[in-house]
Amino acid sequence: MAEEPRRRGAARTDELLQVTLDLAAEVGYAGLSIEAVARRAGVGKHTIYRRWPTMAALLLDALSRAWTTDLGYHDTGDVRADLREQFLRSAPALAAPPIGPVYRAVIAEAQADEGLRATLHDRFLRTVEESTLARITRAQEAGELVGGVDLTFPAEVLCGTLYYRYLLSNRVADETTVDALLNMFMAAYGRR
């Protein structure tokens, strides 16, 4: 009985986050507002403000949910293959419309806004890094990677390297790029 309100709350959160993504795809980042999300979702705007202090925070939670739902790592027991598959699936999803331009707009705004850079990491990229770390730690425990090495920073390198191409050039994260990145990762940490 006590779980019912919680379940309804989670469903409402999911719906709000989905409405946010749908609206972002339609109107772009500049056209987004908490008022517009509230109107579309049929809730009062204070319902949203209670949980999300800014539009950027709401959008980043929506991106994080999409990432967790659709872009998680598989675990086939072959860490290189699983990382490769996820990178080749997630890189285009984050770069292409409708998500791409919205995500780029948040990143652009964050360059002049230290608080937004913190939100960007706390609400979205931390999720990405932690799920990568979880996958490679499982591989380490399974003996696919060398033991006794802290993989926290390597997880960041895996996540971060492809952003460099995405944000600072027009080079894409294609198979050649992903294979070169995984060559370096496995040369460093693959069990010999």
Add this chain to the structure above:
Amino acid sequence: MAEEPRRRGAARTDELLQVTLDLAAEVGYAGLSIEAVARRAGVGKHTIYRRWPTMAALLLDALSRAWTTDLGYHDTGDVRADLREQFLRSAPALAAPPIGPVYRAVIAEAQADEGLRATLHDRFLRTVEESTLARITRAQEAGELVGGVDLTFPAEVLCGTLYYRYLLSNRVADETTVDALLNMFMAAYGRR
């Protein structure tokens, strides 16, 4: 005799690029214009437009010159130490005022402008990647790194990883970070 005009031309280019950086530090990216650089340098604006099609191109060449002049790699024969020293010198130089906010503003603008992303890479980051590749290739030739491996992408990983922290969080590229990055690089390519 024939070299004199060329030397004067190079000196004028250096002066224009320095004026550009000085002015950027004073007025910020939003306040910069080719007209203002021309006025400060005492040249006609067409003199500038002949070589730089946009203000961003001029600014990125100015950053590239500053990087080449002040932020090159040393070669002490110890590749790990030389990379470490350069990363710890260049990361704060690109992040701190006066360069930091101007550089971030270009990167922000580039998020909505594919042409500017190409210019950003062609006029600045290509220089950074190529000088890193040159340093680690010398180390490979000297036997410090394993042979028979193409180091082009590893050079990109070295350059790009620290950008992820810089652009997408408030975490800094401190000694711990740089050491973790070099641990991964040397684990992958150091001669065993």
